[in-house]
Amino acid sequence: MLHLRLIVPADRTDEVVRIVESTVGTAHLAVLPGAARDPAGDLVLCDVAREAGDGLIAELRATGLDRDGSIAVDQIGLSISRRADQAEAEAPGEGADAVLWESLTDATHEESTLSVTYVAFLAVATMLAACGVMLDNAILIVGAMAVGPEFGPLAGISTALVRRAPRLVWRSLVALLVGFAAAMVVTAGFGWLMDQLGLFSKELLEGPRPNTSFVWKPDWMSFVVAFLAGIAGTLSLTSAKSGALIGVAISVTTVPAAANAAMAFSYAEYAQTWGSTWQLLANLGGIVLAGTLTLLAQKVLWARQRGRRPA
Structure with missing residues (x-):
């Protein structure tokens, strides 16, 4: 699993949340309104199966989030969660075969x-x-x-x-x-x-x-x-x-x-x-x-x- 930490301009938070929710293989979505200070905006956190990570990152970049906010990705060493297991099972393909191009x-x-x-x-x-x-x-x-x-x-x-x-x-x-x-x-x-x-x-x-x-x-x-x-x-x-x-x-x-x-x-x-x-x-x-x-x-x-x- 990958952990995404997103700083999102407040007027685009709903759009980013929709993208995350519509991506198969995501879990543990959290939104902290107004938590970000530099740049100012909302903090959006989520986990995503590795095999779905490249597609999600590409969609987020298409919104200009890498220019106006921030996209940070961390590798999760251990995730004890039934929802995470379900997200990995739902995501297409195998995580070991996925290439994170970014x-x-x-x-x-x-x-x-x-x-x-x-x-x-x-x-x-x-x-x-x-x-x-x-x-x-x-x-x-x-x-x-x-x-x-x-x-x-x-x-x-x-x-x-x-x-x-x-x-x-x-x-x-x-x-x-x-x-x-x-x-x-x-x-x-x-x-x-x-x-x-x-x-x-x-x-x-x-x-x-x-x-x-x-x-x-x-x-x-x-x-x-x-x-x-x-x-x-x-x-x-x-x-x-x-x-x-x-x-x-x-x-x-x-x-x-x-x-x-x-x-x-x-x-x-x-x-x-x-x-x-x-x-x-x-x-x-x-x-x-x-x-x-x-x-x-x-x-x-x-x-x-x-x-x-x-x-």
Whole structure:
């Protein structure tokens, strides 16, 4: 169940209440006249089944409530109510299959912001991966993959393509490209420092490295794994099962490939640099393609499940 907290201009409260009452899957409607102060208006509270949430939010936005008032949505962890159970049973479809597009857009917008924290996480992950590829340590590679925040912008691109939001596409691309460029430059500097300290050497990079050489030897399996990870990651976002993102993070070699490219370039090992770059591009492309197709499939299937055409 979702909990909606609405600030409604007093002259539109009746209209909003009618929309809530006419939506199948709602419960626990409460109206507090004059309770809101900024902006001024009435406070309307209600619960709605997740599978009916996207439609209700869309209708409320159509009234201009997002412009003149407020629409806040919270996930209800536990609701002990026979009326809530009845509302979920009446709502069409299954809550696990429903996509809250407004929530997805907001989440990916936040995750695809080029911020100091985002770049810091990506740089730290890439430096960890550099340690992993130089020492041929698979544990460090896995740790670096889990730390990397790059799935946010990738999901942002997929969401923006499906929702036809070019500004979000550009925002996500900037975060992705600038973030990786900055992380690789920092990693190259980190590699130089480690070389000066005698902890890294060209011999380590040119060694056999049986545990980590895959990061600069792209093949079709790299794309297949990235594609499957993209599907899993997108489903985890739309179904609010964020724990699955950890599995996605440690299955795709984006960060290790970027780290190996940076280290190989710093030692003038251009064959490894190009191999790592292609590995990186294949993984990024596979995730975006899978995410976009997954969202399109969810949109079509959910529209059919509810008996209407997709918007």
